[in-house]
Amino acid sequence: MEKIKVALLLSGVEGFGDKHLIKGIQEFLPDTEVELKIFHIDPQNVAKTVKEIEEYNPQFILDFNTKGIIWGEKENQKYPLHVLLGVIHITIFTEDPILHSPNLLQLRNSPNMVFLITDLRYGEFLASLGFQNIYYFTPCVNLNLIPPKGEKEISTIFVGNVIDPSLIVENWSQNMDNAIRDFGIEVGEFCFRNPEIAPIYAVEYLLPLMNPQFQESFNNFRRENPHLYFLWLTQVGLYTSSRRNWFILNFLEGTDITIVGKVEGNLPEGIHVADISTFEERISYINKAKLALTAFPAFVPSGIGFTPLEIAACETALMINYRHTLGSFFKPNEEIIVYNPLDRMDIEEKLLFYLENDEDRQIIAEKGFKAVKERFTCEDRIEFIKNLIKEIYKEILSQQKKQ
Structure with a gap:
């Protein structure tokens, strides 16, 4: 039986926390059924990286926080690489997905996406965008x-x-509508006084307390410009x-x-x-x-x-x-x-x-x-990822036999 091929795509701007999982993936993911190859995306020559991935012919692509998403075109339409190759893309979110909303908004209609999250609240945000196939595991340290x-x-x-x-507010004053800036300060101060509440939830609590005109304009702002709202x-x-x-x-x-x-x-x-x-x-x-x-x-x-x-x-x-x-x-x-x-x-x-x-x-x-x-060591987490990959692959083979 051929091994399951997994391509790990690294952008070069992964966070410090990602290093624990990257090292763990290198150490613990490959076994008698799974093989791994790491690709470092060359921003000056992305086509070269794509060609190398195509030659490797993986069944799964793995990245961190959508930083390994590569976009291509087919029939004048923009698609992520995993769709063009017909493979499964697994993104590990070690950071808040809201930080990567520009990519996520473009991926909303893409099939064959799987998300691994390290905070349960990340799953709520992803689900609100319509994503499914969300799995949780706790962060870890590679000793x-x-x-x-x-x-x-x-x-x-x-x-x-x-x-x-005050430096952040000063920057806002130069780049943000005054009313939205002031509401941002209000939300930030509320979250400071209530450390258990994240800004995305504080907005829903505080907005009904604002005057009707601002409520209407703010709702229009986030409905018409979701990427700017997430920013x-x-x-x-x-x-x-x-x-x-x-x-x-x-x-x-x-x-x-x-x-x-x-x-x-x-x-x-x-x-x-x-x-x-x-x-x-x-x-x-x-x-x-x-x-x-x-x-x-x-x-x-x-x-x-x-x-x-x-x-x-x-x-x-x-x-x-x-x-x-x-x-x-x-x-x-x-x-x-x-x-x-x-x-x-x-x-x-x-x-x-x-x-x-x-x-x-x-x-x-x-x-x-x-x-x-x-x-909190990484071996168990990587074992979870590996078992998930094997289960998905088994399901793919089962569906192919039925066709």
Whole structure:
């Protein structure tokens, strides 16, 4: 029996979290029934990549966040490559699909699409666009990408991007209708005060409270320009995340904290920025820290994401904001430290306590690492993907026999 051929298409702009799955796919997907070939899309010569894929003749194409979608033409109509080749396309969403809505809007009528999501809320958005064949699995860490535990020479790091929200509003003022801008701020502030609510749901709660004229104009805007509406939601999500991170760091002025992430704006005294540009440099900083403070971004609405798992995998004590789904992944205040993102005193007291009490902090770090090792490694996730591919292929063969 011939092996099932899977083509993994990489765009070169995959996220840091994707690296765990890419490494896992390389290690665990191929077996006696499945073979894998990786294609790196050449943006300067996409036709060359397409020719190589055609020569390989896969039954499945795999990519991340629709970044591997290649468009072609047939009879003056635009089609994604998998339709032109007559194969199945599987997209793994490690990021919020709303960030990739331009591609998704074009894919709405494309057959043979399968989606793997790492946050249940991602499935709700995909389903709202009419997509089916949606499967969930939790994020994971490939421990082969985590360096050996070394000296914890850095006291505290903040892992995440830190952008002054006023800079975002300033940009909106130059590029956005004033009424829609002001509503965006209103939605962002509401999500900041209610961390369990994502912007896409906050809009539906707040819009009926606006005046009828604005309701009508806003509904017209999103009905007539869905791509611009999703872009607006993306911007509101960015504002919400920035507002939360900026709030936390500004009242920690004077605390020795190193930010591991992108920074825009003037930081408070005592806060430094790590000089990183690669996945390896980022993981190295996390691995050297005693404690890592972070906050869920708006684009991880209900799941755990990859960053908290990476922190725990480095045996660095993870301190993250509480939400009701968190207990599905870690035991709060046993495997991780949790805080109320709106309670300044709670954050300050817990940060100080765990920095002053080495034994308590180390116990948290050790239990967090054990949890990742037992529940969040990539081998099981790749096995799930492989079994799904085999089941789909078996169904295809069954249908072909009936014809």
